[in-house]
Amino acid sequence: MSATEREVAGRLATEIARLAGEEHVRFMEVCGGHTHTIYRYGIPSLLPENVEFVHGPGCPVCVIPMGRVDDAIALATEETVTLCCFGDLLRVPGGRGSLMEARAEGADVRIVYSPLDALALAEREPDRQVVFLAVGFETTAPATALTVLRAAARGVANFSVLCNHVTIEEPLRALLGAPGVALDGLIGPGHVAVVTGAAAFGFVAKEFSLPIVVSGFEPNDLLESVAMLLRQRHSGRWRAENQYRRAVSDEGNLAAQAVMAQVFTRRARFAWRGLGEIERSAYGLREEFSRFDAERRFAVPGITVPDPRACRCGEVLRGVRKPWQCGVFGTACTPERPIGTCMVSSEGACAAYYHYGRLGGLRREPAVGR
Amino acid sequence: MCLGIPARLVELPVGESAIAVVDLGGARRAVNVALVADEGLVEGDFLLIHVGFAIAKMESDEAARTIADLEALGGPYRDELEAMNRGSSR
Ligand code: SF4
Numbered sequence: 001m002s003a004t005e006r007e008v009a010g011r012l013a014t015e016i017a018r019l020a021g022e023e024h025v026r027f028m029e030v031c032g033g034h035t036h037t038i039y040r041y042g043i044p045s046l047l048p049e050n051v052e053f054v055h056g057p058g059c060p061v062c063v064i065p066m067g068r069v070d071d072a073i074a075l076a077t078e079e080t081v082t083l084c085c086f087g088d089l090l091r092v093p094g095g096r097g098s099l100m101e102a103r104a105e106g107a108d109v110r111i112v113y114s115p116l117d118a119l120a121l122a123e124r125e126p127d128r129q130v131v132f133l134a135v136g137f138e139t140t141a142p143a144t145a146l147t148v149l150r151a152a153a154r155g156v157a158n159f160s161v162l163c164n165h166v167t168i169e170e171p172l173r174a175l176l177g178a179p180g181v182a183l184d185g186l187i188g189p190g191h192v193a194v195v196t197g198a199a200a201f202g203f204v205a206k207e208f209s210l211p212i213v214v215s216g217f218e219p220n221d222l223l224e225s226v227a228m229l230l231r232q233r234h235s236g237r238w239r240a241e242n243q244y245r246r247a248v249s250d251e252g253n254l255a256a257q258a259v260m261a262q263v264f265t266r267r268a269r270f271a272w273r274g275l276g277e278i279e280r281s282a283y284g285l286r287e288e289f290s291r292f293d294a295e296r297r298f299a300v301p302g303i304t305v306p307d308p309r310a311c312r313c314g315e316v317l318r319g320v321r322k323p324w325q326c327g328v329f330g331t332a333c334t335p336e337r338p339i340g341t342c343m344v345s346s347e348g349a350c351a352a353y354y355h356y357g358r359l360g361g362l363r364r365e366p367a368v369g370r
Numbered sequence: 371m372c373l374g375i376p377a378r379l380v381e382l383p384v385g386e387s388a389i390a391v392v393d394l395g396g397a398r399r400a401v402n403v404a405l406v407a408d409e410g411l412v413e414g415d416f417l418l419i420h421v422g423f424a425i426a427k428m429e430s431d432e433a434a435r436t437i438a439d440l441e442a443l444g445g446p447y448r449d450e451l452e453a454m455n456r457g458s459s460r
Contacts, residue, residue, distance in 0.1 A: 194425050194426045247426045347373075
């Protein structure tokens with residue numbers, strides 16, 4: 001942070017303190033990227049104690065149910081299959097270990113940066129069945145959709161996708177509609193909104209009478225978003241506002257929406273870790289692209305595995321429990337040996353808190369560099 | 371994976387290809403720009419890159435600031451760059 005940015009941060013913090021007054025307000029940051037920034041920069045320490053951040057379900061690694069990990073492992077252990085995934089997914093625990101463990105036992109699991117890398121691998125190694133383990137919200141779903149279109153255009157016969165793409169809207173509806181969730185506003189996920197548009201979050205205001213501000217990922221973006229939420233609260237009129245104008249428009253990326261509509265259809269329901277089954281919450285491949293659908297090409301077991309008993313990820317993902325309120329946090333569950341998914345990705349609330357927030361409260365000064 | 375990285379466009383795609391070249395922390399990377407092709411791209415534009423695809427054009431001074439902040443952020447940004455280095459994305 002530069003000196004000017006620090007000054008802006010200070011001004012915003014003062015405004016937030018003034019607007020919040022004595023009231024206890026709870027704002028949920030939906031996106032794991034925001035959770036990460038909040039802890040990394042010690043933002044809570046800049047704000048009065050009555051302004052609380054509640055962590056939401058927007059980390060795609062965190063919400064993958066164990067059964068889906070087991071499905072991926074089952075595919076990876078097939079003789080002919082090469083399973084490609086993002087690096088964050090290697091340690092995600094399934095019911096029977098992780099992809100990393102499967103790889104150590106001889107499964108062909110490879111890390112890719114982009115779905116296009118998996119497609120290129122399929123073209124290079126025509127004897128292998130290359131399966132891309134696709135995860136992510138609307139931010140990454142268009143990339144998978146374009147890759148499938150490219151595979152179709154190039155007639156790549158040995159490429160398929162194990163699709164776990166999810167939508168942010170339905171889990172938010174489920175969460176906001178559930179009893180006992182006391183929130184005063186939402187910090188909207190900036191990079192999902194790049195694709196969906198800020199206006200897509202209008203339902204939060206309309207259906208749940210809550211303010212929502214789509215936010216950027218820098219510390220001052222988050223501070224400004226909190227100030228905007230509080231200003232809405234004072235005005236008493238709820239709407240979806242956009243703080244992240246430098247990347248997000250009202251209508252979103254129309255080209256990305258179009259390729260998603262072309263390739264994906266909504267599944268009737270999908271299981272989420274800790275949140276149970278949620279209707280219409282995930283994307284599957286359309287019939288026309290069934291030859292690229294790993295679930296149709298292979299016999300995927302599709303078993304449901306209950307979350308481990310010790311794990312509080314569900315409550316962490318719904319914002320009703322803080323990471324350190326889980327009995328195994330930092331002891332049995334660490335980033336090296338995670339029990340729950342929230343400890344795996346650096347965007348998970350437990351991992352973020354473990355890395356930055358655990359020792360003696362949060363920093364007074366926003367951290368710069370390492 | 372979810373960390374979007376702004377990068378400066380240095381070479382526009384040629385012909386039918388959707389592959390452009392961006393500058394990322396001094397290194398050149400190929401990225402797919404099909405999703406922002408309608409935005410009238412010119413060299414020097416800042417693009418927000420996710421898993422090998424540009425998903426938005428960004429305002430440039432703000433993007434430059436984001437890059438500086440990401441560099442200060444260290445860990446996850448470095449991981450993302452390393453992941454990009456491993457994959458060719460062509
Ligand atoms: S500490 Fe581990 S088990 Fe507990 S909620 Fe976090 S990730 Fe889940």
